[in-house]
Amino acid sequence: MTSNASIPFVDLVTPHRELKKELTEVFQLALHTAGFIGGPAVSGFEQEFAAYCDTRYGIGVGSGTDALRFALTATGVKAGDIVLTAPLTFIATTEAISQAGGRPDFIDIDERTYTMDPGKLRQYLETECTLDPTFGCMVHRKLGRPVTAVIPVHLYGQTADMDPILELASRYGLVVIEDACQAHGAEYFSKTQNRWRRAGSMGAAAAFSFYPGKNLGACGEGGAVTTNDPEVARVVAMLRDHGQSKKYHHDMEGYNGRLDSIQAGILSVKLKHLPRWNEQRCESARRYDELLAPMAGNVTTPYRPSWSRPVHHLYVTRTPLRDELQNHLTAAGVGTGIHYPIPVHLLTAYTGLGYKPGDFSVSEEAANQILSLPMFPGLDERSLQRVVDFVGDFTALRAGH
Ligand SMILES: Cc1ncc(COP(=O)(O)O)c(C=O)c1O
Numbered sequence: 001m002t003s004n005a006s007i008p009f010v011d012l013v014t015p016h017r018e019l020k021k022e023l024t025e026v027f028q029l030a031l032h033t034a035g036f037i038g039g040p041a042v043s044g045f046e047q048e049f050a051a052y053c054d055t056r057y058g059i060g061v062g063s064g065t066d067a068l069r070f071a072l073t074a075t076g077v078k079a080g081d082i083v084l085t086a087p088l089t090f091i092a093t094t095e096a097i098s099q100a101g102g103r104p105d106f107i108d109i110d111e112r113t114y115t116m117d118p119g120k121l122r123q124y125l126e127t128e129c130t131l132d133p134t135f136g137c138m139v140h141r142k143l144g145r146p147v148t149a150v151i152p153v154h155l156y157g158q159t160a161d162m163d164p165i166l167e168l169a170s171r172y173g174l175v176v177i178e179d180a181c182q183a184h185g186a187e188y189f190s191k192t193q194n195r196w197r198r199a200g201s202m203g204a205a206a207a208f209s210f211y212p213g214k215n216l217g218a219c220g221e222g223g224a225v226t227t228n229d230p231e232v233a234r235v236v237a238m239l240r241d242h243g244q245s246k247k248y249h250h251d252m253e254g255y256n257g258r259l260d261s262i263q264a265g266i267l268s269v270k271l272k273h274l275p276r277w278n279e280q281r282c283e284s285a286r287r288y289d290e291l292l293a294p295m296a297g298n299v300t301t302p303y304r305p306s307w308s309r310p311v312h313h314l315y316v317t318r319t320p321l322r323d324e325l326q327n328h329l330t331a332a333g334v335g336t337g338i339h340y341p342i343p344v345h346l347l348t349a350y351t352g353l354g355y356k357p358g359d360f361s362v363s364e365e366a367a368n369q370i371l372s373l374p375m376f377p378g379l380d381e382r383s384l385q386r387v388v389d390f391v392g393d394f395t396a397l398r399a400g401h
Contacts, residue, residue: 004333006333006334007333007334007383007387008335008374009335009337009372009374010335010374010375010376011376011378012212012213012217014378015270015377015378016219019269019270019273022269023219023266026041026262026265026266026268029041029265030265035261036261037260037261038261041262041264042259042260042264044268045060045265045268045271046058046059046224048268048271049208049224049226049271050226052184052198052271052274053200053201053206053226054197054198054201055200055201055226055227056227056228056230057227057230057232057233058224058225058226059224059225059227059233059236059240060222060224060240060259061222061224061225061236061240061257062221062223062240062256062257062258062259063092063209063211063222063223063257064092064179064181064207064223065092065096065099065223066223066240066255066257067207067208067209067223067224068092068181068207069100069255070235070236070239070255070257071177071204071205071206071225071232072096072097072102072149073100073101073235073239074205074231074235074236075149075175075177075204076148076175077097077100077102077149077175078148079101079102080101080103080145081102081103081145081147081149082104082143082145082148083102083103083147083150083151084104084105084107084121084149084150084174085104085107085116085150085151085152085179085344086106086109086116086152086155086160086363087106087109087343087344087345087360087363087364088109088153088155088340088343088363088366089153089344090181090339091344091349092209093151093179094344096207097151102148102149103143103145104350104353105140105143105147106344106345106355106359106360106363107120107150108120109360109362109363109366111362111365111366112303113158113161113303113305114155114156114158114316114370115152115154115158115161116150116153116161116165117362118161118164118165119164121164122168125138125168125172128140128141128142129147129172131172137173138172138173147172148174148175149174149175149177150165150169150174150175150176150177151176151178151179152165152178152179153179154180154181154182154183154186154199155183156182156302156312156315156339156372157182157183157186157215157281157310157311157312157313157314158186159178159180159183159186159187159188160178161307162197162202163190163191163307166202166203175203175204176203177203177204177206177207178199178203178205178206178207179207180200180206180207180208180226181207181209181211181214181223182214182313183200183311183313184199184214184215184274185198185199185215185216185278185311186199186308186311187308188307188308188309189307189308189309190202190307196309200226201226204227204229204232205226205227205229205236206226207223207224208225208226209222210223210224210259210263215274215277215278215311216267216270216271217270218263218266219263219266220260220262220263221263222260222263222264222267238251238252239252239257240254240255240259241256241257242255242256278311280377280378281311281312281376282310282312284315284379284384285310285312285315287381288301288315288373288384288387288388289301289302291384291385292317292388294392295391295392295395298319298321298398298399299317299318299319299391300318300319302315302316312375313375314337314339315372316339316370316371316372316373317370317372317391318371320369321394322338322368322369322370322371324398325371325391325394326338326371328390328394329373329387329391329394332390334373334374334386334390336373336374337371337372338367338370338371338372339372340367341367342367343363343367345359346364373391
């Protein structure tokens with residue numbers, strides 16, 4: 001890379017070039033055996049991924065969205081149920097809720113971690129809901145619907161604060177589905193269990209995405225549900241395969257939502273490299289933290305609570321001059337991203353739900369100020385320093401130096 005070369009937001013080419021031989025073998029095996037659907041490649045990856053996530057079961061599915069939808073249905077979410085999640089997420093979280101028949105409602109985020117604020121979840125359950133004897137569960141007073149599940153989103157590679165969320169869910173009878181689509185390998189220190197727990201192993205079930213840019217990405221689409229519950233695993237495995245328990249015996253209607261064998265083989269190859277890739281991301285995050293520290297008054301770096309071992313899917317900074325900084329970096333040839341510019345409750349797709357600006361102000365303010373800097377395994381020290389130098393130029397310029 002020459003000194004003036006642009007710095008991409010993410011580099012998906014280099015890791016594939018490095019693994020070309022192993023990945024090509026996966027394609028060749030599939031061509032030689034015509035094993036495109038199911039088979040040992042899929043079951044092998046499922047076992048490896050479950051072991052990685054510290055769960056009993058892993059079920060490969062077509063995408064992270066499928067994983068969320070199947071997890072919701074398999075854990076008992078029914079048509080009309082309210083499912084709670086955070087407004088600062090990708091629309092797939094709420095799409096899955098709606099597609100499973102539910103109605104999304106929101107709990108605002110903590111302003112430092114960007115994940116669901118457990119205090120606000122408590123407040124919602126205590127003040128907006130009541131235990132309804134007819135339904136035998138929590139019911140939202142105004143909407144008159146049962147509140148049956150909560151999806152904490154492990155955003156940017158960092159888990160939500162799970163102990164209090166799990167405690168509230170257990171007290172109020174809610175199912176917890178982790179949206180771990182951005183958090184392969186992230187860990188949470190549970191005080192109640194006095195141990196580190198892997199993302200994907202804490203809820204009744206969890207959803208992972210293997211979209212190519214994820215920490216563990218396929219060469220196409222893919223996803224997985226992880227769970228310790230054999231019944232949830234059984235139902236998810238049926239849902240992804242047209243509701244079949246065995247060939248042409250359809251116990252229910254399901255979907256065509258399978259992980260194909262080529263993607264599973266590719267994911268097995270890549271899973272071996274994931275710990276190293278995650279470590280490289282963490283090292284880059286540490287360097288960014290150090291180098292950006294002198295600009296703390298202008299640019300806020302990600303907050304890492306003591307209970308979190310994140311895997312830095314994204315490195316998200318925050319500044320009130322976000323748009324100006326993004327333009328400055330773009331002009332300098334640095335790729336950036338905004339995750340996400342519009343909180344889900346304000347998306348046009350959800351106008352029908354009647355939310356308005358100000359309803360979830362912490363998410364809304366964050367959405368106006370966050371900026372993701374380049375982050376990928378193999379981001380070299382020189383490029384990283386150049387990104388920080390450009391940020392420094394910007395802050396100096398703004399300070400009138
Ligand atoms: C937080 C979150 N949830 C769900 C998804 C959906 O995953 P997929 O794109 O594989 O359907 C994504 C992926 O972008 C995500 O980031």
